[in-house]
Amino acid sequence: MFDNFHCSHMFSGISPESYSRMMVCFNSSPKKYSAGETICFYEPKKRTVAIVEKGRAVVVKTFYSGSQTILEQLSDGSIFGEVFYFHSNTDGISVIAASECTVRFLDYEHIMTSCHNACEHHSQLIQNLFSIISCKAAELSEHIDVLSHRTTREKLMAYFQIQSSKNNSGKFKLPFSLSALADYISVDRSAMMREIKKIKEEGYIDISQREVTILKDYIQ
């Protein structure tokens, strides 16, 4: 379970032995859920940190209409909880098992308050938690950087630029579908497709399916 993290890692720098001891100290035992089962609902003032030790789950928002959006995909090693969800409104947010999975719940207060037991890596845990939050914030900030451009073209190029520098390459694969990209940059999908076509024709990028190549720099 110690890979697959997007940003940092909740237990990096902590040995499996230390991890086990800490779980005892936290008085946390793993709970099992079968596919489709609701793991929990997000509640306003609750501050539990949960870890998906094994399996896949999703954080979903259910609207009054009954329609749902996936807010986050969780897999082995992922963490979730109110602390990582930066909205005041937790209405309709729940976590649902996508496969059979094992989840551990930790008390936020216990994480924050240094304990008197043998948790030698407690401060490491806190630092990791901090990195995770900072990383989430950085992602939000990145999203704002993209969204704060006026035109579809500028949004697209800003997004491509970011992906390109993340991959250290002018060639990269989109992490999600073009439809999802349209959602991410908050523009109409058909309008985006039209713009992509133009950008291609003007020779700035090449793109087919999810493969993007930046051909020349787009200034401003």
Added chain:
Amino acid sequence: MFDNFHCSHMFSGISPESYSRMMVCFNSSPKKYSAGETICFYEPKKRTVAIVEKGRAVVVKTFYSGSQTILEQLSDGSIFGEVFYFHSNTDGISVIAASECTVRFLDYEHIMTSCHNACEHHSQLIQNLFSIISCKAAELSEHIDVLSHRTTREKLMAYFQIQSSKNNSGKFKLPFSLSALADYISVDRSAMMREIKKIKEEGYIDISQREVTILKDYIQ
């Protein structure tokens, strides 16, 4: 210095006596700056947490062209540092004294690592830092909520709704100028003015200068 925080507070729940003791433990002595003086530059991997104990300062981004944007306004009790700035690129970011001011620098590692001295409120400090970061993240998230609407009208109404619920009133004062609002929602100012006029005419809101009143709910 214990007020004036936007979100939470670095030293809330910590007595002045405990604060003084901690400053000794942190080996941090206050430094003085006169108006206009550069307090520091943001550097890529540096992680110093700084506190404006007295006076006013600004975090500014200076572009290659020489033009500047104020990223943040700091006053008595404000904190700043790389940890609170969620971009990988720190180029051209500096903190400048706006008036004579006193600043304290704390080592991030020392904050995170629980110390063996008499800092009884160390874990409180960590929790406060955590609240501050979470709060900043929540603000970013709020900004995304506004920006991810397609039209100027929707962005405006989303923004007004948020302000209204923050003030617990349908009547509130904009925290900045209309020009700045146009920047915040990332639309052309004149287009925004045109839309505001329409929204007024249709009776959704009333607005003159910076006073906004929501008259009827805007659905969707």
Added chain:
DNA sequence: ATATTACTGTTGCATAAGCAACAAATTACA
């Protein structure tokens, strides 16, 4: 008091972008 700067309010024009609707291609899945 006067100059300077910033902010507010308005308009014409060209076009970018939203919406709706459809066909083709791709992927998922039973």
Added chain:
DNA sequence: TGTAATTTGTTGCTTATGCAACAGTAATAT
């Protein structure tokens, strides 16, 4: 393997929005 569901690619129409440019007002500085 075959069928459904999703994604991609395209177009016509209408309108919202960006841009430029200007005048009037408020705020700030000298």
